[in-house]
Amino acid sequence: METLKYKVITxxxxxKEYCNILExxxxxxxKDRNTRDEIALLTLLIEKWDxxxxxxxxxxxxxxxxxFLKDHDxxxxxxxxxLGISKGYVSDMLHYKKGLSKEVIRKLADYFKVSQExxxxxxxxxxxxxxxxxxxxxxxxxxxxxxx
Numbered sequence: 001m002e003t004l005k006y007k008v009i010t011x012x013x014x015x016k017e018y019c020n021i022l023e024x025x026x027x028x029x030x031k032d033r034n035t036r037d038e039i040a041l042l043t044l045l046i047e048k049w050d051x052x053x054x055x056x057x058x059x060x061x062x063x064x065x066x067x068f069l070k071d072h073d074x075x076x077x078x079x080x081x082x083l084g085i086s087k088g089y090v091s092d093m094l095h096y097k098k099g100l101s102k103e104v105i106r107k108l109a110d111y112f113k114v115s116q117e118x119x120x121x122x123x124x125x126x127x128x129x130x131x132x133x134x135x136x137x138x139x140x141x142x143x144x145x146x147x148x
Contacts, residue, residue: 006041012071018042019072039044043113050114060123061100062093068112068124096126 009015020030025035059067069075074082079090083104094100100108100119109116 006045015046015049016071018046022046046099047113049066050112061105061119061121062096064118065108068093068108083112096124099125115142 006018007014009018022039025039025042030036061127069079076090076094077087079085080087083090084107085104089098093104103121105116108114108119
């Protein structure tokens with residue numbers, strides 16, 4: 001009996017191995033039917049693993065992104081090129097200072113091969129301590145000017 005080349009992913013080591021194989025196949029430039037079928041199969045296996053991992057953990061989108069960065073051996077600076085956004089925006093996203101835009105959610109879901117819903121869930125942002133003071137000062141000044 002012939003041994004299967006790929007099996008259902010059961011651990012992180014196997015997951016990383018399949019991700020690396022998929023990446024090599026995609027960037028190899030080979031377009032024959034067998035290569036396309038192999039890419040499709042690996043994509044399905046990886047997506048199944050990702051979906052199971054997402055459902056078993058209730059990570060907010062930022063925690064999920066940190067997890068993907070770690071699993072794919074990526075750094076925050078790699079997101080600048082992947083997402084086509086500034087270092088500052090990446091930093092603000094990863095530190096809960098800015099939310100994920102629709103475009104960023106689309107690109108993350110596409111890159112990590114997960115549904116957009118994984119990144120499109122509510123989570124709390126950190127509001128800088130002085131942020132609420134800025135708004136009240138402006139409001140107070142406008143009220144004072146209107147009263148004068």
